[in-house]
Amino acid sequence: GIGAALCRRFAAHGAAVVVNDLDAEAARSVADEIGGLAAPGDAATEDGVAELVGAANERHGRIDMFCANAGIGESGGPEAAESAWERSWEINVMAHVRAARAVLPQWLERGQGRFLSTVSAAGLLTMLGSAPYSVSKHAALGFAEWLAITYADRGVTVQALCPQGVRTNLLDDTGETGKLLLGDSAIEPEQVADEVLAALGDDRFLILPHPEVAGYYALRAAEPGKWQGGMRKLQRGLP
Template sequence: MDIQGKVAIVTGAASGIGAGLARRFAAEGARGVVLADLNQERAEGVARQIGGAAMAVRCDVGREADIQALVAAARQRFGQVDIYVSNAGILGRMGGIELEDALWDAMWRIHGMAHVWAARAVVPEMVARGEGYFVVTASAAGLLNIVESAPYGVTKHAAVAFAEWLRIAYGRKGVRVSCLCPQSVESDMTRDGTGSAGLDGVLTPAQVAEVVVQTLRDETFLALPHPSVAQYFQAKGQDYDRWLGGMQKLYARHMAGG
């Protein structure tokens, strides 16, 4: 898809990947870029940097009503939604089955149901027009899991699965679907030390945005800013038990503080 002249919504757009995508979409000639975030003040700051093609909307993607209101605001300003990037996410805390249900529930809503609610809001109009693009930001953890956080890895797997289902169900009805699966990217989570730097380096949001734009042009499913993720994913599929053994070693190292 050519971004020029299109209207895009990006959630989690006040910083990190979301802000990088919003800036890049505007640079690519989008006629409208809607920046959605819980932190409306920061989102408005990014929108001012972008200029007249951008607007900021406060949105809690963990609430379907907020997503419906976001899409309504975009339609009121720009007439339609051509591209929806369901990008907002949270890291939460490190841990596993001992973590409280409230954290698991927040992860399910933000990394799972937020994509469902967004698709419910925009996919029907895309089908009616015969054209549209829906992008789910998952994570390399959605393909490979992550040893530090059970709820993060589990819900990011759900994000990948939902993106796959959308592609299967609507790919022949004019709706393009892609799934973004980066490793570590410069953001608030990595800056304050709570995010993992990963094995393959920390990318800038601009570098990730470049990969996403190329993915939209090519209309391929997986957007992998860290190319090594494809190799790891292939290794996982070729010998699942060996891969699980390697992850067990990483988990043991993590628990030992390594």
């Protein structure tokens, strides 16, 4: 999905890429394709992050950019299982916290580093039918913003990638609701990667592959009642 597209784009522009995925075969396939290093494992856990960062440092001596891209989408509301809420928090939020914990010391010492947090437009807005996803993505955005404010003056650039629908397995897993809400405007992972590359040139905090999200976000802040009314209308049209 987005991760593989980013790997290909970065490698094509001369970056030395370390590829991580829970699926070891998938990580090795992309790494072999781009001449990178496969470091499979669970990037949501403290040990998994330590192994990934250690592998990158051992091979290349430093990390210039970390892409916190892992994510899951659990459906449901308050009735969703405790395990669904826990997985969402661990993967969509704590994976970012643990990654930052691992890379910040070297970046602060060097006075340079870049953290790309794959959030979602759901972190700026919401995702109907999926409270665990919406809540955890808001938290991921909040953490990215906190990092940006806290460390910008020490040389660390933080960016939050917030697309709407992207044609990946994650979108497929949302079923009929996701297709109705996001299918028509969904874009390819390669388009997201292109937008990220463009954003690296100006260090913008919010990377919005779907530009219309900026208008939705502004409306949500300025007129929450009007925005929620529009979302309720969408909710009424869902199966």
